[in-house]
Amino acid sequence: MTYKVAYIIGSLSSNSINRKLVGAMIADAPADLEFVEADFSKLPLYSPDYDADYPQIATDFKKILEDADAVLIATPEYDRSIPGGLKNAIDWFGRPWGSNPIGGKPVYVVGASMGSVGAAIGQIATRQTLEFFNPLLMTQPEVYMKMSHEDIGEDGRFIDAATQGFVKSAIEAFADYIRKHA
Ligand SMILES: Cc1cc2nc3c(=O)[nH]c(=O)nc-3n(C[C@H](O)[C@H](O)[C@H](O)COP(=O)(O)O)c2cc1C
Numbered sequence: 001m002t003y004k005v006a007y008i009i010g011s012l013s014s015n016s017i018n019r020k021l022v023g024a025m026i027a028d029a030p031a032d033l034e035f036v037e038a039d040f041s042k043l044p045l046y047s048p049d050y051d052a053d054y055p056q057i058a059t060d061f062k063k064i065l066e067d068a069d070a071v072l073i074a075t076p077e078y079d080r081s082i083p084g085g086l087k088n089a090i091d092w093f094g095r096p097w098g099s100n101p102i103g104g105k106p107v108y109v110v111g112a113s114m115g116s117v118g119a120a121i122g123q124i125a126t127r128q129t130l131e132f133f134n135p136l137l138m139t140q141p142e143v144y145m146k147m148s149h150e151d152i153g154e155d156g157r158f159i160d161a162a163t164q165g166f167v168k169s170a171i172e173a174f175a176d177y178i179r180k181h182a
Contacts, residue, residue, distance in 0.1 A: 003178050006038040006068035010075025010086040010111065010126070017147050018074040018119075021112045021167070023156045025072075028168035030175040038064040038071075040089035051096045058092050065093070065101035069182040071135070072174065075111045077122025082129065090129055100133050106181050107135040108174045110143035118144030138177045141170050 007026075009019045026035050042057055044050070050058070065071060075086055093101055109126050111119030123144065127137055145167075151158055158164040 002032050002034050003069040003175075003182055004034050004036060004067065005070045005072055005174075005178070006036055006064050007072040007074070008038050008040065008086070008089065010073060010083050010122075012041055012083075012085050015149070016076075017112045017114070017149060018076055020149070020152045020156070021110065021143075021145055021147065022072065022074045024152060024158050024164060025110075025167045025171040027156050028164065029171045033171075033175055033178070035072075036064060036068065038068075040085060040092075043089055043092055046088055046091040046095065048095070054096065061089070061092065062099065062101045068105070070106040070108070070174070070178045071102055073107065073109045073126060073130075075109065075119060075122055075126050077111065077113050077115075077117065077119040077125075080121045082122055082125040086126065087129065090126075093133060102130070102133050102135045105135055106138060106174070106178045108138045108177070110145070110170065112143075112145035112147045114146070114148055116146050118146045120144040136177075136181050138174060141166075141173060143167065143170050 011018045109123050111123045113119040153159045
């Protein structure tokens with residue numbers, strides 16, 4: 001059996017270290033996981049005015065999450081909290097009222113920052129808002145990654161073997177969690 005994992009990159013940067021972190025995880029992910037991006041970059045800022053005339057782009061974004069067995073979110077921390085673009089995307093999850101594309105699904109939040117806090121506070125803020133949707137949040141192992149672009153090699157993996165081994169064990173743990181709960 002194959003499991004579909006939708007992943008969300010919490011950064012809008014075209015050169016995102018969080019995208020590279022996910023790339024390194026996918027590079028060594030178990031073969032029964034299939035990955036598809038749920039890209040929120042074109043979503044407008046949510047307003048209740050959209051509920052009556054729901055934009056196709058938001059329907060398409062949520063469909064990727066609805067069709068997935070599990071969701072992986074990699075986010076930076078902005079000003080010690082969740083980046084605004086990611087929070088806006090999560091606001092779209094729950095509207096119109098009653099919509100919930102992640103309820104009961106395995107969800108794993110990881111992240112990277114350039115600072116030594118490793119996006120930990122941003123991840124905690126992200127988990128806090130996700131709790132509203134009652135997902136099955138996997139909270140271990142914590143991936144609070146302090147990283148820079150130079151940490152990733154041409155093959156998309158961490159150059160440091162121990163670090164690549166750690167992210168590999170993290171995605172394997174998520175695969176186990178999905179197999180048990182999806
Ligand atoms: C608006 C803004 C706020 C930031 N706030 C934090 C912060 O609170 N903690 C931190 O460790 N890094 C912070 N950073 C630095 C990010 O860790 C760094 O830009 C990182 O590359 C972001 O991840 P990305 O490359 O995936 O976009 C901030 C960056 C920006 C642009």
